Amino acid sequence: MDIASGRIGLYIKENQQAKAKARELEAWLVDRGISFISKVTTPPLPDITKAPQEKAPPDLSLMVALGGDGTFLSAARYLGTANIPILGVKFGEVGFLSEITHDRLFDAMEAILKGDYQTRARTRLLVTVKKSGKTIVEQTVLNDAVVTNGALARLANIHTTVNENYLTTYRADGLIVATPTGSTAYCLAAGGPIVHPEVPAVILAPICPFTLTNRPLIVPDSSAISLHLEKPVGDVTLSFDGQAGLKITEKHEIQITRSPYPTNMVKVGGQHYFDVLKTKLRWGGGP
Numbered sequence: 001m002d003i004a005s006g007r008i009g010l011y012i013k014e015n016q017q018a019k020a021k022a023r024e025l026e027a028w029l030v031d032r033g034i035s036f037i038s039k040v041t042t043p044p045l046p047d048i049t050k051a052p053q054e055k056a057p058p059d060l061s062l063m064v065a066l067g068g069d070g071t072f073l074s075a076a077r078y079l080g081t082a083n084i085p086i087l088g089v090k091f092g093e094v095g096f097l098s099e100i101t102h103d104r105l106f107d108a109m110e111a112i113l114k115g116d117y118q119t120r121a122r123t124r125l126l127v128t129v130k131k132s133g134k135t136i137v138e139q140t141v142l143n144d145a146v147v148t149n150g151a152l153a154r155l156a157n158i159h160t161t162v163n164e165n166y167l168t169t170y171r172a173d174g175l176i177v178a179t180p181t182g183s184t185a186y187c188l189a190a191g192g193p194i195v196h197p198e199v200p201a202v203i204l205a206p207i208c209p210f211t212l213t214n215r216p217l218i219v220p221d222s223s224a225i226s227l228h229l230e231k232p233v234g235d236v237t238l239s240f241d242g243q244a245g246l247k248i249t250e251k252h253e254i255q256i257t258r259s260p261y262p263t264n265m266v267k268v269g270g271q272h273y274f275d276v277l278k279t280k281l282r283w284g285g286g287p
Helices: 016-031 069-079 102-113 273-280
Strands: 007-012 036-040 060-067 086-090 118-122 125-131 134-141 144-149 156-162 165-172 174-178 201-207 217-220 225-229 236-240 244-248 252-258 263-267
Touching: 007 016, 007 069, 016 036, 016 060, 016 102, 060 069, 060 102, 069 086, 086 102, 125 144, 125 236, 134 144, 144 156, 144 252, 156 174, 165 174, 165 201, 174 225
Parallel strands: 007 036, 007 060, 060 086, 086 263
Antiparallel strands: 118 263, 125 134, 125 252, 144 174, 144 236, 156 165, 156 225, 174 201, 201 217, 225 252, 236 244
16 A cells, blocks of 8 residues: 555544654654544543444555554444554553654654565454344444443442354453453453454453352354343443443443454554563563
């Protein structure tokens, strides 16, 4: 893809350092006659039905997410199903999604304009929420879809099927359905496994399950997963990549399948996945 032939999108975290770097990048692009658009991240949506999801212009050839993993996830949501690669630029700590540090941004952009880069497809999930048989929300997630119960000392009973076969009813504080990319996010904190992003899998990880034998489960990413609450319970939310949410009841049906539209991450040299993993998790040892 000829990156310079289309507009470049800048998706910018709401902080001064990221905004300052974005201004530098805008001037750099102007000097090279490359058009661009800029967008600052917006706060998470507690109720996704209250605001329409804004979509990126279809003529973008590259999205640069300046911030961190949260900014990258937000940028991926902004791109929707568009086949537009994303370069993640991190500030501060090492991120799993952000490919380069901010001090390497312009070297990376020079390489990208010369075509010296690769893209890696990351699986996303399509999450469809129905009520009375009618689709009310359809979202694509890169990390995870999470059912969580905010009520004090109340367990959710989450009836779960895989490929129309009953699996179990999770009695837990919640349930995470994650991609391999999301395995190192909330899923990891809930005791889930680390899954390499090239493994075609989906993870089901209960959050503080009442039954201790309810352990995280890995299923093929060709699986069709269905969830619903078996009975009314407190304040239950379905969240999408931690970027948007929806209050759900026993009247909602959640269907989760692999999305046909992966996220394409730009790689420009950078570290190997295992290097990032070891750094982020502070693993020691080695030669």
